[in-house]
Amino acid sequence: MTAEAASPAPGTAGPGAAGATAGARARRTGRWPPTLIAGSALLLFFVMIAIAAPLFGNPLHQDLLGGLTRTGLPLGISRAHPLGTDTLGRSELARLAYGIRTSLIVAIIANITSITVGATVGLLAGFFGGPLETILMRLTDVGLALPYTLAALVIAGLMTAGLTRVIVIITALFWAYPARLVYGEVLRLRHRGFVESGEAMGASGITVVRRHLAPHMFPLLVTYSPLNAASAVVFEATLSYLGAGINPPTASLGNMISDGQDALSYAPHLLLVPAAAILLITMSFLLIGEGLKARNPDLARVSWLGR
Amino acid sequence: MARTLTRRLIYGLIAVLGVAVLAFLAEFVIPGDPARALAPRAQSAAVLENIRVQLHLNQPLLVQFADYFANLFRGNLGTSYVQRQSVASLILPRLVYTGWLALAGVVAEVVIGGTLGILAALYPRVRAAVNSVNLTLLAMPEFVLGLLLLLIFGFRLHMAPVTGGAGPAQIVLPALTLGLIGAPWYAQIVADQMSDSLSSAYVRTAVAKGLTDRDILRRHVLRNVLSPALTMIGLDLGSYLSGVVTVEVVFGWPGIGLLAVQSLQNLDRPVVMATVIVGAVAVVVFNLIADLLRMYVDPRTKEEPA
Numbered sequence: 001m002t003a004e005a006a007s008p009a010p011g012t013a014g015p016g017a018a019g020a021t022a023g024a025r026a027r028r029t030g031r032w033p034p035t036l037i038a039g040s041a042l043l044l045f046f047v048m049i050a051i052a053a054p055l056f057g058n059p060l061h062q063d064l065l066g067g068l069t070r071t072g073l074p075l076g077i078s079r080a081h082p083l084g085t086d087t088l089g090r091s092e093l094a095r096l097a098y099g100i101r102t103s104l105i106v107a108i109i110a111n112i113t114s115i116t117v118g119a120t121v122g123l124l125a126g127f128f129g130g131p132l133e134t135i136l137m138r139l140t141d142v143g144l145a146l147p148y149t150l151a152a153l154v155i156a157g158l159m160t161a162g163l164t165r166v167i168v169i170i171t172a173l174f175w176a177y178p179a180r181l182v183y184g185e186v187l188r189l190r191h192r193g194f195v196e197s198g199e200a201m202g203a204s205g206i207t208v209v210r211r212h213l214a215p216h217m218f219p220l221l222v223t224y225s226p227l228n229a230a231s232a233v234v235f236e237a238t239l240s241y242l243g244a245g246i247n248p249p250t251a252s253l254g255n256m257i258s259d260g261q262d263a264l265s266y267a268p269h270l271l272l273v274p275a276a277a278i279l280l281i282t283m284s285f286l287l288i289g290e291g292l293k294a295r296n297p298d299l300a301r302v303s304w305l306g307r
Numbered sequence: 308m309a310r311t312l313t314r315r316l317i318y319g320l321i322a323v324l325g326v327a328v329l330a331f332l333a334e335f336v337i338p339g340d341p342a343r344a345l346a347p348r349a350q351s352a353a354v355l356e357n358i359r360v361q362l363h364l365n366q367p368l369l370v371q372f373a374d375y376f377a378n379l380f381r382g383n384l385g386t387s388y389v390q391r392q393s394v395a396s397l398i399l400p401r402l403v404y405t406g407w408l409a410l411a412g413v414v415a416e417v418v419i420g421g422t423l424g425i426l427a428a429l430y431p432r433v434r435a436a437v438n439s440v441n442l443t444l445l446a447m448p449e450f451v452l453g454l455l456l457l458l459i460f461g462f463r464l465h466m467a468p469v470t471g472g473a474g475p476a477q478i479v480l481p482a483l484t485l486g487l488i489g490a491p492w493y494a495q496i497v498a499d500q501m502s503d504s505l506s507s508a509y510v511r512t513a514v515a516k517g518l519t520d521r522d523i524l525r526r527h528v529l530r531n532v533l534s535p536a537l538t539m540i541g542l543d544l545g546s547y548l549s550g551v552v553t554v555e556v557v558f559g560w561p562g563i564g565l566l567a568v569q570s571l572q573n574l575d576r577p578v579v580m581a582t583v584i585v586g587a588v589a590v591v592v593f594n595l596i597a598d599l600l601r602m603y604v605d606p607r608t609k610e611e612p613a
Contacts (some may be wrong), residue, residue: 060429142325143317149552150567154330154579155339157571234448238553241450242568261454261557265462265469275451282446290442 022059036291039226042284046277048100057094059251064089074267084258084269092273097250100272103281105163106236107229110170115221117171118178123217125179126186127209137183141175149238166236168243175233176225181302182217189216223292223299224229230285236280253278316596319591326587331375331504334576335368341574357602362388375580383586385577394581398563406563408485408554409547411478411538415590418495421536428501429496437498441491453484453557471559480569481558485551489543493536500532534605548559548593549586558589570589 049056067089069075072094073087082120083138084094151168159165189195198208239245240254248255253274260271293300342358359365363374378385384394428436444566457480462468467480504510505528513523549562559565562584570578 027576103535133523138318138321138325141322144328145319145322145326145587145590146329147546147552147583147590148550149564150550150571150583150586151330153454153552153568153571154333154337157339158333230446237448238450242553247399257451257454264454264458268458271454271458277410278448279446280450283442284447286442286446 002197009031011231013084031118033291033294035287035294037264037289039115039289039291042280043288046100046284047104049077049097050104050254053094053097053101056097057091059090059094060092060249062088062090074263074270076269083209083273084267086270087267088262092270095250095256096253096273099253099256100162100277100297102246102250103233105169106166107233107281107285110232110236110287111225111229112168113171114174114232115178115225118175119214119217121175121179122136122182122184123186123209124212126183126190128205140176140179140183142179143173144180146173148173148235149242152235152239152243153242155206155295156239161245161247162250169239169245170232170235171302173235174218174228178221181220181224184202185220186213189213190246220299220302221222221303223289223296226285226289226292227302230289233278233282233285237262312595312599315595319595323584323587323591326437327376327379327584330583331372334579337574339574341576344574345388357537379584384581385579386429387570387575389573389575389578391491394577397578398566398581398585401550401561401563401566404560405548405550405555405564406604408551408560408562409476409544411482412485412489412547412551413543415482416543417536418490420455420490421497423490423494423502424497427473427498428505434498436579441494444487444491445607447488448553449488449551450557451551453481453554456480456484457557471561475559477558477560481551481554481560484554484557485547493537494510496535496539497532501528501537502527503533528606536601538597541593541600545590545593545597548589550582 041059046160063085067075067081067085074087074089077084081091083096086095087091121136123142125133125140151173155169156165161166161169195208195212196214199205203211236245236252237254237257240252241258242249243255243258245254246252248259256274257271257278259272260267263270293302334342338357341362342355342364345358346354357367359585375385384398386392387394387397390397396568408447423437423440427434457469460467460480468476471477491602510523510527515526518526548563549561550567551562552568554560555562555564556568563585567582569575570582
C-alpha cells in the first residue's frame with residue numbers, strides 16, 4: 001500500500017493512462033476503449049464465478065484421508081481436485097470460488113459506502129463553507145494522515161471478525177480521498193450560473209446541493225469507483241492476511257494466502273492460486289478505471305487513493 | 308512563503324493531534340484487559356488489581372487521557388506495559404530499521420521506475436510493454452508480491468534467506484518488494500514528463516543552439532522530471548516511515564510496523580500510541596519537505612497549490 005496517506009501530488013495522473021487522443025476519438029464514436037472492454041470482460045468472468053460458487057463444491061469440507069497424500073501433504077492438480085487441496089484436505093477450487101465471492105462483495109459494498117460518505121462530506125464542506133468546511137476538511141486531513149494498516153488493525157480490535165468488520169474498516173479509511181476530490185470539484189462549480197440561479201430562486205442549500213451539485217459529481221465518482229474498488233479488494237486481502245479481516249474457516253483470498261505462506265516450501269500452489277485471482281480481480285478494476293479515463297480525458301487526473 | 312509554511316505546520320500539527328486522540332479513544336474501546344494480558348494465569352483478583360493500579364488503569368478515562376497528553380506535550384511517550392522500558396528507547400531502534408528499509412525501498416523504486424520511464428520515453432515501441440508491466444505491478448498487493456519473491460528467490464533459487472532478521476542480506480527482498488510496488492508511479496511520471504519535455508520548444512531551441520544530447524538531457528530534460536519525482540519521493544518516505552506493516556510482517560523485518568502489530572496483540576497501549584503518532588508525524592513532515600523541495604527545484608510552484 002504505497003498509496004498510504006498523503007495528499008495528492010498536483011497534476012499527476014495515474015500510471016498507465018491511455019493516450020488522450022485515442023480516448024477523445026473513442027468518446028466521439030461512442031466506442032468502448034480496449035482497456036474498458038478487457039476490464040469489463042475479466043470482471044464479468046469473476047462475477048460469474050462468484051455467483052456460481054456453490055457449484056464448485058463445499059469450501060469447508062475437510063477430507064483428511066482422501067484430500068491429502070499418504071504423508072499428509074496437500075494434493076496437487078488432479079481430476080478430482082482441479083486446483084489441488086489445501087493443508088486440511090479442502091478443495092482449493094471451492095475455496096477460491098468463495099474467496100472471489102467475498103472479495104467482490106467487499107468491493108461492491110465498501111465502494112458504495114466509502115464513496116457515499118466521502119462525497120457527502122465533500123459536498124457539504126464545499127457548498128456551505130464556514131466552520132462546517134473547516135471542521136470537515138481538517139477531519140479529512142486526519143483521515144489522509146492516518147497510517148492505514150495500523151488504523152485498520154486498531155478498528156479491527158473493536159469488532160468481531162467478518163464481512164461487516166471489513167466493510168466498516170474500509171469505509172472508515174477510504175472516505176477521505178473521495179471527500180477531497182469532491183470538495184475540489186464543488187469549489188470549481190460553486191459560483192457557476194446553475195448553482196447561483198438555483199440559490200437566487202430561493203432553493204434551500206440542501207436542495208441546491210442535492211438537485212444541482214450532486215449530479216455533477218457523477219462522472220468524477222464513476223471514474224474513481226473502480227480504482228477505489230481495486231484498493232478495497234487489496235485491502236480486504238491484506239486485512240484477512242493479517243488476521244484482522246475475515247477469519248478462517250470462511251474462505252477469503254487473504255486468509256488463503258496466509259495458509260499458503262505456511263506451506264510455501266512444499267505446496268506453492270496454495271500461494272499461487274489465490275495470488276493469481278487477486279491480481280486478476282484488481283487488474284480488471286484498474287483496466288475499467290483506465291478505460292473510463294480514456295473515455296473522459298478531463299478526468300485523467302483522478303488517481304488511485306491520493307497518488 | 309513563510310506564511311504558507313506556518314499554516315502548513317499548524318494544519319499538520321492538528322492532523323497529528325487528531326490521529327493521536329482518535330487512536331487513544333479507539334484503544335480504550337478495544338475489548339480486552341491489558342492487566343489480564345500481562346498476567347494471563349493470575350488467579351487472584353488482587354494481583355490483577357495491583358497491575359491495574361501500577362499502570363493507572365483504574366483511573367477514569369478522562370484522567371488517563373489528560374495524563375497521557377500532558378506527558379506527550381512534555382515529550383514523554385510513557386513506558387511499555389510489556390517490556391517495562393521507556394517507549395522512546397523501545398521505538399528508536401525499530402525506527403532505524405524501518406528507516407533503512409524505507410530508504411532502500413525508495414532507492415529501488417526510483418531506479419526501477421526511472422529506468423522503465425526513460426525506456427518508455429526514448430523508445431516508443433517499448434512503451435506498450437512498460438505500460439503492461441506497470442499495470443501488473445499496480446494490481447499486485449504488497450504482501451502477495453513479497454511472498455512471491457520469497458518463493459522464487461528464497462525457496463526455489465536459494466538466493467535469499469527465508470528466515471527473518473535484519474541484515475544486509477535480509478533487506479534485499481523487502482526493499483525489492485517496495486521498489487517494484489512503487490515503480491509504476493515513477494515510471495509514469497518520468498515517461499510523461501520526458502516525452503513532454505523532448506517535444507517542447509525549449510529542447511528544440513537547445514538542439515538548434517548546438518548543445519550535445521547529453522547536455523540537453525541533463526540541463527533541460529531531467530530538471531523538469533526531477534520536480535514531480537521529488538514530491539513522490541517525499542510522500543513515499545513519509546508513508547514508509549509510518550511503518551511498512553505488511554512487508555515487515557511478511558519478511559519478519561524488525562521495524563516499527565512489526566512492533567505495532569505485536570503491541571496491538573499484547574494490548575501494549577503506550578507502544579501502539581507511539582507507533583501511530585510517529586507514523587502520522589512522518590507522513591505530515593515528509594509531505595511538507597516534499598513541497599518545499601519542489602518549490603526550490605521548480606520556482607513556478609511557489610504559489611499555494613489549491
